[in-house]
Amino acid sequence: MSGHETLSEASATCPAVFVAAPASGQGKTTVTAALARMLRRRSKVVRVFKTGPDYLDPRVLAQASGQPVDSLDLWMAGEAYCRRRLYEAARQADLILVEGAMGLFDGEPSSADLASLFGLPMVIVMDVKGMAQTAAALVAGLAGFRDDIRIAGLIANACGSARHRELIEAALPESVPLLAAVPRDPALALPERHLGLVQAEEIRDDLEARFEAGAEALEAEGLAEALLGMAPVAFTPAPTEAAVPPAWLAGRTIAVARDAAFSFIYQANLDLLERMGATLRSFSPLTDAHLPPCDALWLPGGYPELHAAGLAENVTMRDDILRAFAADLPILAECGGLLYCLESLTDTDEQTHAMLGLLPGHGAMRGRRGCQGMQTAGLPEGPVRGHAHHRSQASGTPEPIAHGQRQRHSAPGEAIYRARRLTATYLHLFFPDNPAAVARLFGAGAVEADSIKECQG
Known part of the structure; x- marks a missing residue:
C-alpha cells in the first residue's frame, strides 16, 4: 500500500479527483499533467486516467506522472473494465487523477456519468481569459446542473493578474472554492497539431520544462495539500476480477x-x-x-x-x-x-x-x-x-x-x-x-x- 487504507479485501481507498471542464480547449491536460508532476516531485505515486478514446494525452500524462496511463470509457470499455482499472490503481497510488473529455456533460455516457458512477469529486478547469464574475456564474451553473455529482472546486486557467483572481474568487458560491489560479503563460501550455497534442516522444525535453513550470505554479497555490487531504474514495473490484483470458495467442x-x-x-x-x-x-x-x-x-x-x-x-x-x-x-x-x-x-x-x-x-x-x-x-x-x-x-x-x-x-x-x-x-x-x-x-x-x-x- 502507498499512503492509503484498505477497507476490506474487497475494496481499496484512495483520494481521487476527476478533472473536468465546461468545454474542450480549457487546459485540462496541461493542468492534469502539472498536478501529476507536482505530486511526483513529492515522491507520491499518482495514477492518471484519461476519459474517452485518446492516444496522445495518455502518453503526455504518463511522462508527467511516471506511471502508465489507461483510457476509461463506459461505452467502449465497459463498467467492469473501468471499475477494475480504478481498483487496481487505488491499491498502490497516493492519488488518482481522471482527466475528462470535452465538456463534463457532453456525450453519452459523459464525463459526469463516469464521475457519478464511481463517486469521484470533480474539479473544474476553466480558461478564464476575457471574463471574471462570469466564470463564477458558469461554475455555479455546472455545479447545479445535476445532483448526482460534486464539484470540489475551480482551477482558473490563464488567469491574467492577482486582481483577476480576486474578482473570480469573490463571485464564486461558497460550495465551490477557488483551488488555484494558473497564470496566463505560454510556457505552461502543451504544443498541439491536427488531431491533438504533439506526441510526447517528439518533444520530451520541452514537455519536461512545461511540467516543471506547471508544477511550480500549482505548488505555490498549496494544491498538493488540498488534494492529498481530500476524503478517500472507496473502489471495489469488478465481479469478474479473477477472469483472465485464455492463452489463445500462446506461441504467436x-x-x-x-x-x-x-x-x-x-x-x-x-x-x-x-x-x-x-x-x-x-x-x-x-x-x-x-x-x-x-x-x-x-x-x-x-x-x-x-x-x-x-x-x-x-x-x-x-x-x-x-x-x-x-x-x-x-x-x-x-x-x-x-x-x-x-x-x-x-x-x-x-x-x-x-x-x-x-x-x-x-x-x-x-x-x-x-x-x-x-x-x-x-x-x-x-x-x-x-x-x-x-x-x-x-x-x-x-x-x-x-x-x-x-x-x-x-x-x-x-x-x-x-x-x-x-x-x-x-x-x-x-x-x-x-x-x-x-x-x-x-x-x-x-x-x-x-x-x-x-x-x-
Missing part, C-alpha cells in the same frame, strides 16, 4: 509498428495481447530495414501523412510486408495503418508518395474537416467496439466487407476492408471489448464463441 509473435508514424496504441491493447500469450515485437516502418520474424502484424494509427516520404523510401520494409501479406499472415491496419496499405498517400505538403499497395486506393488529407465518433466494427471474427478520428480520406478503395455501426446513429460508419488476411479500416479498435474476436483476428485457432464477453479487460 505479433509485430507491432511503433514509431513517429504509427503510435496510436492503447496500452490496454498491448496488455491484453500479452495476457493472451502473444509475444510482441515493436518495429519501425520508417527506420528498420526489415520486419522482425512474426506470425501476425499490427499497423496502428498515427501520422503517416507527416512521414510519407520516409515510408516510401524504405523499400526493404515494404518488400517484407508484401511477402508477409502474400504468405497470408494476419494483418490489422487501423487508420494510419490503412493509409500505409493503400497504393499512395498525398501528404500535408500536397506531395504524393507510393505506399504498400496491399489495397487499391489513394489517401489524402482534407484540411480541418474530419470524422470522429464511437463505432462497433462488425468483423467476421466478432464485434469489437472502437472509434474513428481522422482528417484524411481514402478514395478508389474496394468494396468493403462491412461498415462500422455508429453508437447512436443509423448511418453506416467506417468501411472495413479485407484482402487475403489483411483487415483494414479507419476504426481504432479497443481490444479488451472482445478478446476472443481479437485473438481470432490475429490468427488464434479455435476460440469458444461464448467466451467473448467473459474475458473483458
Whole structure:
C-alpha cells in the first residue's frame, strides 16, 4: 500500500479527483499533467486516467506522472473494465487523477456519468481569459446542473493578474472554492497539431520544462495539500476480477509498428495481447530495414501523412510486408495503418508518395474537416467496439466487407476492408471489448464463441 487504507479485501481507498471542464480547449491536460508532476516531485505515486478514446494525452500524462496511463470509457470499455482499472490503481497510488473529455456533460455516457458512477469529486478547469464574475456564474451553473455529482472546486486557467483572481474568487458560491489560479503563460501550455497534442516522444525535453513550470505554479497555490487531504474514495473490484483470458495467442509473435508514424496504441491493447500469450515485437516502418520474424502484424494509427516520404523510401520494409501479406499472415491496419496499405498517400505538403499497395486506393488529407465518433466494427471474427478520428480520406478503395455501426446513429460508419488476411479500416479498435474476436483476428485457432464477453479487460 502507498499512503492509503484498505477497507476490506474487497475494496481499496484512495483520494481521487476527476478533472473536468465546461468545454474542450480549457487546459485540462496541461493542468492534469502539472498536478501529476507536482505530486511526483513529492515522491507520491499518482495514477492518471484519461476519459474517452485518446492516444496522445495518455502518453503526455504518463511522462508527467511516471506511471502508465489507461483510457476509461463506459461505452467502449465497459463498467467492469473501468471499475477494475480504478481498483487496481487505488491499491498502490497516493492519488488518482481522471482527466475528462470535452465538456463534463457532453456525450453519452459523459464525463459526469463516469464521475457519478464511481463517486469521484470533480474539479473544474476553466480558461478564464476575457471574463471574471462570469466564470463564477458558469461554475455555479455546472455545479447545479445535476445532483448526482460534486464539484470540489475551480482551477482558473490563464488567469491574467492577482486582481483577476480576486474578482473570480469573490463571485464564486461558497460550495465551490477557488483551488488555484494558473497564470496566463505560454510556457505552461502543451504544443498541439491536427488531431491533438504533439506526441510526447517528439518533444520530451520541452514537455519536461512545461511540467516543471506547471508544477511550480500549482505548488505555490498549496494544491498538493488540498488534494492529498481530500476524503478517500472507496473502489471495489469488478465481479469478474479473477477472469483472465485464455492463452489463445500462446506461441504467436505479433509485430507491432511503433514509431513517429504509427503510435496510436492503447496500452490496454498491448496488455491484453500479452495476457493472451502473444509475444510482441515493436518495429519501425520508417527506420528498420526489415520486419522482425512474426506470425501476425499490427499497423496502428498515427501520422503517416507527416512521414510519407520516409515510408516510401524504405523499400526493404515494404518488400517484407508484401511477402508477409502474400504468405497470408494476419494483418490489422487501423487508420494510419490503412493509409500505409493503400497504393499512395498525398501528404500535408500536397506531395504524393507510393505506399504498400496491399489495397487499391489513394489517401489524402482534407484540411480541418474530419470524422470522429464511437463505432462497433462488425468483423467476421466478432464485434469489437472502437472509434474513428481522422482528417484524411481514402478514395478508389474496394468494396468493403462491412461498415462500422455508429453508437447512436443509423448511418453506416467506417468501411472495413479485407484482402487475403489483411483487415483494414479507419476504426481504432479497443481490444479488451472482445478478446476472443481479437485473438481470432490475429490468427488464434479455435476460440469458444461464448467466451467473448467473459474475458473483458
